[in-house]
Amino acid sequence: xxxxxxxxxxxxxxxxxxxxxxxxxxxxxxxxxxxxxxxxxxxxxxxxxxxxxxxxxxxxxxxxxxxxxxxxxxxxxxxxxxxxxxxxxxxxxxxxxxxxxxxxxxxxxxxxxxxxxxxxxxxxxxxxxxxxxxxxxxxxxxxxxxxxxxxxxxxxxxxxxx
Amino acid sequence: xxxxxxxxxxxxxxxxxxxxxxxxxxxxxxxxxxxxxxxxxxxxxxxxxxxxxxxxxxxxxxxxxxxxxxxxxxxxxxxxxxxxxxxxxxxxxxxxxxxxxxxxxxxxxxxxxxxxxxxxxxxxxxxxxxxxxxxxxxxxxxxxxxxxxxxxxxxxxxxxxxxxxxxxxxxxxxxxxxxxxxxxxxxxxxxxxxxxxxxxxxxxxxxxxxxxxxxxxxxxxxxxxxxxxxxxxxxxxxxxxxxxxxxxxxxxxxxxxxxxxxxxxxxxxxxxxxxxxxxxxxxxxxxxxxxxxxxxxxxxxxxxxxxxxxxxxxxxxxxxxxxxxxxxxxxxxxxxxxxxxxxxxxxxxxxxxxxxxxxxxxxxxxxxxxxxxxxxxxxxxxxxxxxxxxxxxxxxxxxxxxxxxx
Numbered sequence: 100x101x102x103x104x105x106x107x108x109x110x111x112x113x114x115x116x117x118x119x120x121x122x123x124x125x126x127x128x129x130x131x132x133x134x135x136x137x138x139x140x141x142x143x144x145x146x147x148x149x150x151x152x153x154x155x156x157x158x159x160x161x162x163x164x165x166x167x168x169x170x171x172x173x174x175x176x177x178x179x180x181x182x183x184x185x186x187x188x189x190x191x192x193x194x195x196x197x198x199x200x201x202x203x204x205x206x207x208x209x210x211x212x213x214x215x216x217x218x219x220x221x222x223x224x225x226x227x228x229x230x231x232x233x234x235x236x237x238x239x240x241x242x243x244x245x246x247x248x249x250x251x252x253x254x255x256x257x258x259x260x261x
Numbered sequence: 262x263x264x265x266x267x268x269x270x271x272x273x274x275x276x277x278x279x280x281x282x283x284x285x286x287x288x289x290x291x292x293x294x295x296x297x298x299x300x301x302x303x304x305x306x307x308x309x310x311x312x313x314x315x316x317x318x319x320x321x322x323x324x325x326x327x328x329x330x331x332x333x334x335x336x337x338x339x340x341x342x343x344x345x346x347x348x349x350x351x352x353x354x355x356x357x358x359x360x361x362x363x364x365x366x367x368x369x370x371x372x373x374x375x376x377x378x379x380x381x382x383x384x385x386x387x388x389x390x391x392x393x394x395x396x397x398x399x400x401x402x403x404x405x406x407x408x409x410x411x412x413x414x415x416x417x418x419x420x421x422x423x424x425x426x427x428x429x430x431x432x433x434x435x436x437x438x439x440x441x442x443x444x445x446x447x448x449x450x451x452x453x454x455x456x457x458x459x460x461x462x463x464x465x466x467x468x469x470x471x472x473x474x475x476x477x478x479x480x481x482x483x484x485x486x487x488x489x490x491x492x493x494x495x496x497x498x499x500x501x502x503x504x505x506x507x508x509x510x511x512x513x514x515x516x517x518x519x520x521x522x523x524x525x526x527x528x529x530x531x532x533x534x535x536x537x538x539x540x541x542x543x544x545x546x547x548x549x550x551x552x553x554x555x556x557x558x559x560x561x562x563x564x565x566x567x568x569x570x571x572x573x574x575x576x577x578x579x580x581x582x583x584x585x586x587x588x589x590x591x592x593x594x595x596x597x598x599x600x601x602x603x604x605x606x607x608x609x610x611x612x613x614x615x616x617x618x619x620x621x622x623x624x625x626x627x628x629x630x631x632x633x634x635x636x637x638x639x640x641x642x643x644x645x646x647x648x649x650x651x652x653x654x655x656x657x658x659x660x661x662x663x664x665x666x667x
């Protein structure tokens with residue numbers, strides 16, 4: 100066979116193989132839509148939208164040493180506690196690592212009851228509530244998320260329980 | 262006024278009276294590493310949860326209260342109306358020139374003012390609510406200093422995974438960090454595991470992960486971890502469970518029965534827990550054809566020994582009960598838990614047969630094979646084969662033929 104034809108076949112094979120690999124790698128690369136990188140919210144629930152992947156890895160550590168693994172074919176809503184998280188999706192290939200932050204939200208409700216007052220933790224993180232009576236500190240209580248408790252006093256200050 | 266209107270009116274009054282106030286703030290905390298003289302922006306939102314007209318005051322308190330100030334809100338007082346869902350505020354933390362090593366805590370407190378705020382010095386007898394955002398500044402310790410906590414969780418591959426988040430809080434990097442974990446059951450050491458060694462830069466956070474392929478009995482265990490970092494040590498402890506505290510209903514029998522008399526139910530309960538479960542009892546419900554509870558009876562309390570079977574007895578007075586098949590439930594109560602099993606009782610003149618007390622064992626779904634990966638691997642393998650065939654055989658052969666022709 101003519102040397103020229105052999106070189107043409109060489110070129111076709113090399114370029115064809117490279118093109119095929121390029122096309123398949125691009126095709127296999129997961130498409131991540133949401134949440135955007137550095138997403139920040141005080142809403143505990145986050146919608147993950149992606150395609151060409153079936154596993155979400157979520158970790159508080161960028162090295163993914165102890166990731167939460169969620170197998171899912173379509174989009175998914177995940178509940179988070181306040182904190183900084185790293186996540187990626189895995190299909191034939193892995194997506195880039197993205198970061199999301201769930202901010203703590205302190206939300207304290209005060210209700211009047213027959214016995215006095217009741218405080219309710221309506222935020223997304225456990226609360227330490229200080230109780231005051233006539234300007235003097237009288238004690239404190241810890242409230243879990245959505246927990247309520249009867250209290251006495253006239254001033255109530257809630258903060259994140261560390 | 263009709264009843265419906267009256268009910269709505271009463272409900273409105275109840276809600277109006279019961280809800281005194283509500284207030285939110287987000288984020289709830291800000292953490293900064295100490296930088297002498299640096300100014301850090303603190304942006305937060307005050308949430309008017311109840312969408313009410315209200316006045317608010319912002320105060321700073323704690324060690325660095327005089328270093329936290331607002332540019333836009335110098336008096337620290339603002340108003341929100343029912344149309345305002347939230348108000349965004351920005352404060353500045355001006356770090357001092359020096360601080361002692363360790364954490365330094367301050368707060369920005371937002372207080373809802375009771376009633377109409379008219380000025381400073383006004384007093385009120387109404388209750389008020391406030392929320393605080395914490396402002397934490399951390400100054401590294403001299404030398405090497407490690408903060409760590411120990412967590413234990415079930416591993417997806419079975420066994421237990423210990424996760425130890427470690428933060429280097431000292432000024433110096435830590436070259437070698439590793440964990441040795443002793444595992445105890447009932448104060449007896451049953452195993453020791455070691456982690457890989459890692460290094461941590463000053464201010465860095467990493468995780469040490471150790472997997473324990475336990476083949477021990479279900480029960481409560483204690484992990485005592487010693488974290489060795491360079492020449493220092495840190496001790497951590499954590500209790501964890503292997504398996505669940507489970508009592509299982511294995512069998513139900515009724516002997517020597519005659520309709521109208523007392524039926525003695527003998528229920529065989531199996532413990533799958535390696536410790537004694539105290540004060541367990543069962544409740545049995547029998548339903549009529551309308552699905553209403555026609556009998557509700559309980560056993561005495563029993564102490565169920567670890568990994569053993571215990572016979573519990575409960576009695577049903579069948580006076581007035583007719584022959585037939587009845588739906589029934591047994592609820593096992595133990596250690597603030599309850600487990601329910603449903604079955605049918607076929608009641609005849611001299612016999613009660615228990616129908617449907619069995620188990621449906623479903624095949625656990627494993628991880629799906631990634632079809633895309635398979636396609637990719639196949640395509641790339643074909644490409645490799647074509648390339649190899651061409652370059653190693655066909656090309657040489659054709660090239661060789663050409664030479665022969667020459």
